[in-house]
Amino acid sequence: MKKVGNHTSFSRILFLCLTFVLTFSTGSFAQDVAKGKELFNANCAACHKLDANSTGPSLRGVIDRHSTDWLHKWIKDSSGLIKSGDAAAVKIFNEWNKVPMNSFPNLSDEDIDNIIAYTSEPKPEVKAPAPGTAQAGGGASSGVSEMVVLGGLIVVLAMLVVMLVLVRRVLNKVADRNNLTVNETKSLPIWKAFVKNQFLVITSVILLMLTGAYFAFGFMMQVGVDQNYEPIQPIHFSHKIHAGENGIDCKYCHSSARTSKTSGIPSLNVCMNCHKNITEFTGSADSTYVDYSKEFYTAEIQKIYDAVGWDPAKQAYTGKEKPVKWVRIHNLPDFVYFNHSQHVSVAGLECQTCHGPVESMEIMRQHSPLTMGWCIECHRETEVNVKDNEYYAKIHEELSKKYGVEKLTAAQLGGLECGKCHY
Amino acid sequence: MKSLYKIVALAAVSTLATSCFNKEKPNYQLFPNMYESVAYETYSESSAFKNGKEGQVPAQGSVPRGFTPEEYPNTPAGLAAARLNSKSPLDSITSGDLDKAKQLYTIYCAICHGDAGDGKGNLVKREKFLGVPSYAERELTEGGIYHVVTYGLNAMGSHKNQLTQTERWMVAAYVLKLKSEL
Numbered sequence: 001m002k003k004v005g006n007h008t009s010f011s012r013i014l015f016l017c018l019t020f021v022l023t024f025s026t027g028s029f030a031q032d033v034a035k036g037k038e039l040f041n042a043n044c045a046a047c048h049k050l051d052a053n054s055t056g057p058s059l060r061g062v063i064d065r066h067s068t069d070w071l072h073k074w075i076k077d078s079s080g081l082i083k084s085g086d087a088a089a090v091k092i093f094n095e096w097n098k099v100p101m102n103s104f105p106n107l108s109d110e111d112i113d114n115i116i117a118y119t120s121e122p123k124p125e126v127k128a129p130a131p132g133t134a135q136a137g138g139g140a141s142s143g144v145s146e147m148v149v150l151g152g153l154i155v156v157l158a159m160l161v162v163m164l165v166l167v168r169r170v171l172n173k174v175a176d177r178n179n180l181t182v183n184e185t186k187s188l189p190i191w192k193a194f195v196k197n198q199f200l201v202i203t204s205v206i207l208l209m210l211t212g213a214y215f216a217f218g219f220m221m222q223v224g225v226d227q228n229y230e231p232i233q234p235i236h237f238s239h240k241i242h243a244g245e246n247g248i249d250c251k252y253c254h255s256s257a258r259t260s261k262t263s264g265i266p267s268l269n270v271c272m273n274c275h276k277n278i279t280e281f282t283g284s285a286d287s288t289y290v291d292y293s294k295e296f297y298t299a300e301i302q303k304i305y306d307a308v309g310w311d312p313a314k315q316a317y318t319g320k321e322k323p324v325k326w327v328r329i330h331n332l333p334d335f336v337y338f339n340h341s342q343h344v345s346v347a348g349l350e351c352q353t354c355h356g357p358v359e360s361m362e363i364m365r366q367h368s369p370l371t372m373g374w375c376i377e378c379h380r381e382t383e384v385n386v387k388d389n390e391y392y393a394k395i396h397e398e399l400s401k402k403y404g405v406e407k408l409t410a411a412q413l414g415g416l417e418c419g420k421c422h423y
Numbered sequence: 424m425k426s427l428y429k430i431v432a433l434a435a436v437s438t439l440a441t442s443c444f445n446k447e448k449p450n451y452q453l454f455p456n457m458y459e460s461v462a463y464e465t466y467s468e469s470s471a472f473k474n475g476k477e478g479q480v481p482a483q484g485s486v487p488r489g490f491t492p493e494e495y496p497n498t499p500a501g502l503a504a505a506r507l508n509s510k511s512p513l514d515s516i517t518s519g520d521l522d523k524a525k526q527l528y529t530i531y532c533a534i535c536h537g538d539a540g541d542g543k544g545n546l547v548k549r550e551k552f553l554g555v556p557s558y559a560e561r562e563l564t565e566g567g568i569y570h571v572v573t574y575g576l577n578a579m580g581s582h583k584n585q586l587t588q589t590e591r592w593m594v595a596a597y598v599l600k601l602k603s604e605l
Contacts, residue, residue: 046554255585273580
């Protein structure tokens, strides 16, 4: 008994020691990598990625290419190492367009080891079903089920009609068998009775003409109005992701809306300001906006590279450019003058006032009718924001005296004059 | 039976008429020659030029009116020189100018560098861009900032087609103000 008891306590201690050592070692290892990730994201990620070349080379498995000692020296003082004539250092400097890497003397040896530990982590395996796509599938299936319900209803209705026809036929047959004649009193056909009643004829004609005029008017008024026009663009650009989720200001890309008549389709170099770095669509943990698969979006980013002639592997422009033929959505007739900068910079309007909730549009569409009535209505109602706006100070003072009002609308400033927009 | 055919025909015609609405196509116009410009419009295709585009690159070596060519080239040496020697031509930054500079900064810089310049803009928070430093961690001069905004540096792209020269100097002054407040 005693012996056995001793034995268990001994093995228990051994076990405890082992667990202690194990937890301690794994704990410290995990900490290394976590710390390394933090340091990597803060210091290295501006120029380096783990799995792709960026401004500098990709860093996953960098320990297989260089010794720890060399990496320490290089990170702390890269230009010094190059000057000292180290062969590997000079080679890298020349390979990467002779752009020197920032030196990080503030990183301790332990920090650098942590970073190396992070870069030595194996590449995480791609999860097969992304949560986003699963959601998208769910959305699609609900659409399908609606169609199924509708189809079912149509089938049921058709069956009812067929059954009625069949019942009638059966009843007729029964009547025939029993030599029953259905009593059909000869009365005036309904249309003849209708024609005889002059009052009914006149009212129905008037009614018909009124409804006709109503629909004709509606039809005429929509000619040339492209509200809800939603063309397919050569590159699927999602305003929802860029302006909505990422919160990029409209004017970051459409910068000429501030200064020019045209709001400007951003040139591809504006795309490349970010997409030189963002090469694939990753979505985000809280993303509920994914209507398409990640592969789809990544392929769309690739289209930018094809158009602008960017080689992501070599991190260089090839010079082979293919202009993107964007489809223009908002298009005023040739006889109207409209100036973006007047509305954006001077009046200080939000883009959404006319373009609608663009930040929630996966596919861009024309929100407003862009008719003259629509322009005029806004000019009549909008009170000009003159506060801190020197541009309006004098005219506001004079006109508010003339009209005897405190706040002027755009119309009172001359926003209804024909020649302002048509000349 | 005849009336049934008529009903079916009516339904078919009305479906045909309504199904013609296609949101991917623009609506028809009453007088297209009043709507469509005869002259080429912004970004339109045009046979007037060899490459078929209205938007043309200025002739090589041409300088726009009122534009001063950049003094320092887009090279690491140019950046080093600009950091040391390049000075803002703006005489004095009035408070109104700083307001405008703030607006410009919010549009063009804050999305990565953060409203306060701490390197925690929305794109960084969402891990689209990583390693954006806080202005407090970097040695900054207005000439250096101007150079970087003009040509870009590392992962940052050039912003010279979004901001004019004056606007870039205004932003540079605002960045220095942010740095002093960090």
